[in-house]
Amino acid sequence: MTTTFFSEAYRETPIHLRHIIPLDFHSVPTVPDSHVWPKSDEFSSDDDRFSIPIVDLNDPDAVKLIGHACETWGAFQVINHGIPLNLLDDMESETRRLFSLPAQQKMKALREPAGIAGYGIARISPFFPKYMWHEGFTMSGSPVDHARALWPNDSARFCDVMESYQKKMKVLAEQLTHMILKSLDISEQDLNSNILGSPYTVLQLNSYPSCPDPNRAMGLAPHTDTSLLTIVHQSAITGLQLFKDGLGWVSVQPITGALVVNVGDLLHIFSNGRFPSVLHRAVVNRDRFHRFSMAYFYGISTDCNVSPLPKLLNISGQTPRYRSVTVKEYVVIKSKSFDEALSLIRI
Numbered sequence: 269m270t271t272t273f274f275s276e277a278y279r280e281t282p283i284h285l286r287h288i289i290p291l292d293f294h295s296v297p298t299v300p301d302s303h304v305w306p307k308s309d310e311f312s313s314d315d316d317r318f319s320i321p322i323v324d325l326n327d328p329d330a331v332k333l334i335g336h337a338c339e340t341w342g343a344f345q346v347i348n349h350g351i352p353l354n355l356l357d358d359m360e361s362e363t364r365r366l367f368s369l370p371a372q373q374k375m376k377a378l379r380e381p382a383g384i385a386g387y388g389i390a391r392i393s394p395f396f397p398k399y400m401w402h403e404g405f406t407m408s409g410s411p412v413d414h415a416r417a418l419w420p421n422d423s424a425r426f427c428d429v430m431e432s433y434q435k436k437m438k439v440l441a442e443q444l445t446h447m448i449l450k451s452l453d454i455s456e457q458d459l460n461s462n463i464l465g466s467p468y469t470v471l472q473l474n475s476y477p478s479c480p481d482p483n484r485a486m487g488l489a490p491h492t493d494t495s496l497l498t499i500v501h502q503s504a505i506t507g508l509q510l511f512k513d514g515l516g517w518v519s520v521q522p523i524t525g526a527l528v529v530n531v532g533d534l535l536h537i538f539s540n541g542r543f544p545s546v547l548h549r550a551v552v553n554r555d556r557f558h559r560f561s562m563a564y565f566y567g568i569s570t571d572c573n574v575s576p577l578p579k580l581l582n583i584s585g586q587t588p589r590y591r592s593v594t595v596k597e598y599v600v601i602k603s604k605s606f607d608e609a610l611s612l613i614r615i
């Protein structure tokens with residue numbers, strides 16, 4: 269269902285193969301010019317005093333803390349979330365196994381130009397003049413077809429782990445969505461009945477290989493997510509950064525067992541901008557370690573309209589800042605205009 273939806277939405281903006289096929293990172297002794305990014309003069313902080321909030325889901329004030337984190341940072345780290353640590357370890361192990369395959373083998377699972385599932389460069393690549401030091405593998409539901417192409421006789425464990433993880437993530441995403449809405453004094457009865465009924469979900473595995481000159485490369489360029497919210501499990505290696513007004517780029521330090529939750533564009537629209545869709549990026553590790561992350565994107569029913577929630581407008585006395593759009597319409601706008609998508613639907 270999700271794969272078909274994105275294929276239809278992306279049919280208007282197919283991507284050229286040069287923006288799908290990753291570099292064979294292990295074959296290059298230096299960073300090629302195609303992957304050299306200009307030095308940024310933006311401030312970047314690794315100071316632990318400037319870090320996103322950590323929310324314990326067992327805390328009686330968790331709803332309030334989540335609402336404050338979404339409003340002030342657009343993100344938070346969550347602990348006691350119910351995802352078994354051994355499943356997180358298995359995810360990391362299988363992700364490493366996939367990206368450790370030879371480049372020619374990974375190419376057997378290459379993503380289609382108008383598709384979403386499979387191996388390739390991040391879909392945001394065409395919007396930037398330089399390539400990123402990144403390779404990804406995307407799925408929605410079972411990855412069995414691509415997995416069999418990668419491991420003709422040994423794909424079962426990979427599929428089992430990925431499917432188990434997605435099931436657990438869906439439960440957590442639903443829980444977090446209800447807590448976020450509750451922080452806005454919004455109940456399910458205040459929503460169109462089918463908004464949360466058939467959400468679209470996407471899991472993306474990310475690989476940031478060791479780099480011969482990390483200061484000249486970019487892992488994943490600055491962007492916001494199209495989702496309602498995104499849940500990220502990152503390996504123990506630092507790389508994820510969020511942009512915070514007044515502070516610049518702030519590193520999200522990995523915490524064992526914690527997951528990073530960030531606000532996506534759809535929640536930004538629903539909240540009328542109160543919960544900002546956070547700009548984030550991935551930098552290449554300075555110590556030349558190979559870094560991995562797994563991002564679970566949670567959306568809403570694809571045939572729904574998205575607009576500022578009427579009850580929220582009534583409570584706040586605000587006027588809507590965004591016009592109503594369908595999820596598909598917004599995905600198409602984002603695939604064409606990228607960082608201008610929210611401004612293009614602003615009233």
